[in-house]
Amino acid sequence: MSTSHKTTSTRLWVMPTLIVLGAVIALVAVFFWGRSTATTEADSQPPAAQQETEEAETVPPEIVEQVIRRDAEDPLAVGQTDAPVVMVMFSDYQCPFCGRWTAETLPEMQQFVDAGELRIEFRDVNMYGEDSRRAASASVAAAEQGEFTDYHARLFDGGETLDGFSAEALTDIAAEMGMDTDQFQADMDSEKTAEIVQTNEQLGQELGATSTPSFIINDTPVVGAQPADVFIDAVEEALANTQE
Template sequence: MSTPQSSPTRRALIWVLPVVIVLVAIALVALSLTGKTKPQANEPAPTSTTDAQRTPEPEAQPQEPEEVTVDEYVEVLMQNRGPDLSRRIADEPGSFGEVEAPVTMVVYSDYQCKFCSLWTQQTMTVLMSDYVEHGKLRIELRDVNVFGEPSHQAALATHAAEKQGQFWQMHQAMFPDGATLPADQLTAESLTGLAGELGMDTDQFAADMSSEEVVASVTQNEAEGQSIGVSSTPSFLINGIPMTGAQPANVFTAIIDAELALVQ
């Protein structure tokens, strides 16, 4: 499959809106903590010493800023829908769920990214049980490896593990309890040892890690991430709707439910 192409402008813009929304939310929180308001435009300033020395009126209490609800957040995200880059290839490494599921989630990740690990442990497991297993969602993991060679080796390892039907086991082993493995454990030698601990044939595993097929598959994912401007992980495309960061599970379920409602 050819690598998707996009203009520099498109690459720059596809992730801008989600980031802006996060910044707005942060600004609202900051505003709520300032505890100050500007004086009213029609409020007269003291005109004399006597006026200035009068007992001050109680300071007006700041109004609480209106909070952005999850539904409002999702509504804005859905207005920034981009291309659907799901591949829907049966048995593709890192894919979970039915090929024809109504909603697809492409996940751009990195095995040295702690937030990717937290998302896997805290949110992906929920989505797997509540949506993937019921045929409503397909998840396609793509390693963009923004943290360099150790990440690249880790991605090769999961794709090699897929050859022995153990992608998920290797994936989970590299994200232990919401953490990540140190870089010195993400070498070909160390990862082959990890494959042995998981019960895999280490000779086959080592051969598959360096095979043209596995290298091409991992390289394709890396190139795709670069082509659409993924510079931080995790990042997501849910039916083409871009989102960044390991946000709470209810944000993801709200988007998925909204997408499911469109096809019912």
């Protein structure tokens, strides 16, 4: 694939037509905003109670079409583009709950990814500001060298967010992983990366996904670092629905 074709394909999905969503986006914002308080209260409940709390409404199909991309050029995704179930994760690299989910639940989801049943698309909302935005840019740069999954996990440092996201610290991690640091820095500062980061951030804000982590699994929203069983059940239910 030529560089010009790849750039054109990337721009097709990094410039979503958010203007046409209007009132429909507001409906999904209600799902996320309204459920964030319930999720906070559910953190102190046993897993069964949390799962009941997170029994979610269905996201309108107009929103699903905008949120789930299935684009082969999406650098922040794992799994086959034609997987029957797609999970979109809205997160922030400075969010400890996102780190916990990445350490404890993401490995459980990998079984579905490996089986070709699940695709996971990551969207950084950068609600904590410039450090989060810089880390999101670094994850895109790592993805350009085929190292997104491992770099993504390293930024969460095994479930605990790193203390600093300076450009130097982020580049040092890339160097430790054996990446081309000159290319890494160039990609981190590129216009293409800036567009990807800005578009994902804007989408999360428009949808009201300011409580991280927040998820959409096919057409079902889930808020919070719920136990792995909640996500396993949601994926299995979505798989069953696609076979009906």
